[in-house]
Amino acid sequence: MSQVPMTVEGEAKLREELKRLKTEERPRIIQAIAEAREHGDLKENAEYHAAREQQGFCEGRIKELEGKLSEARVIDVKQLPNTGKVIFGVTVSLVNCETDEEVRYRIVGEDEADVKAGKISVTSPIARALIGKVEGDVVVVRAPGGEVEYEIDKVEHL
Template sequence: MDKIPITVENEQQLREEIEKLKSLERPRIVNAIATAREHGDLKENAEYHAAREEQGLLEAKISKIEDTLSRADIIDITKVSPSDKVIFGSTVVVHDLSVEKDKKITYKIVGEYEADAEKGLIFSKSPLAKALMGKEKGNFIEVNFPAGTKSFEIIDVKYI
C-alpha cells in the first residue's frame, strides 16, 4: 500500500468531509430509502432505486476518503526547517519569463486530492511541480506544456 502525501490542511478537509457524509448524508439517504419502501412494490419503485443508487455512490465516496486517510503521509510544511528548496507543501513564487517582468505567479505544491489549478494548488506529479521540486530560489526551469515550452524563474520559496 503506497503512502499518499497530503498537507495538514487537506487532512483536515477530508476528515470534515467524511464526518459530514456520515452524520448528515448517510442518515438522509437511509430515510429516503425507508420512505420509498413505504410506497409498496420495490421492483417498480423508481424512488427506491434512485435512493439505493445514491447510497451506493455515497458509500463508495466514504470508502475512498477512508482509504486516502489510511494511506496518508501527512506533511506539515510549517515544521520543516526553512530553506530555499522547493519540496512538497511549499509555496513557490515564480515569474513566467514569457510575460511582463512584474507578473508573479504563486503556486503551492499539494497532493492529488487537493490540487486546484485555479487556486494555485498544483499536483506534485504535474509537469510544473516536477520541474520545480528540488530547485531553489533564483533557479530557472523549463516546462513542456501542451501549448509549448515555458520558462520560469523561481522568485521565492515559502514554507507556510
C-alpha cells in the same frame, strides 16, 4: 502500500467530508429508503430506486475517502526546516521569463490540486520541474503546450 503526500489542510478537508457523509448523508439516505419501502411495490418505486442509487454513491465515496486517508502521509511544511528549496507544501512565486507574467502556486497532493485556487499537484510538470530548486533558479517546464521558462522569485513555507 504506497504513501501519498497530503497537506494538513487537505487531510482535514477529506476528514470533514467523510464525517459529513457518515453522520448526515448516510442517515438521510437510510431514512429515504425506509420511507420509499412503505409506499409498497419496490419494482416500480422510483423513489426507492433513486435512494438506493444515492446510497451506492455515498458508500462508494466513503470507501474512497477512507482509502485515501489510510494511504496519506500528512506533511506539515511549517514543521520542516526552511532550507529555501522548493519542496512539497511550499508556496512558490514564479516569473515567466518570456512574458514577465507572475504566477504563484502551492505544491500539494493530487487530491488537493486546484489550479484556479493556485494549488498544483506534486506530480504536475511544473511541480516536478521545481522540486529541489531554490530562489533565483531558472527552470524549464515541459508542458503540453511546449517548453516554458520560469525564474523562481520566492519560496514560502506558509
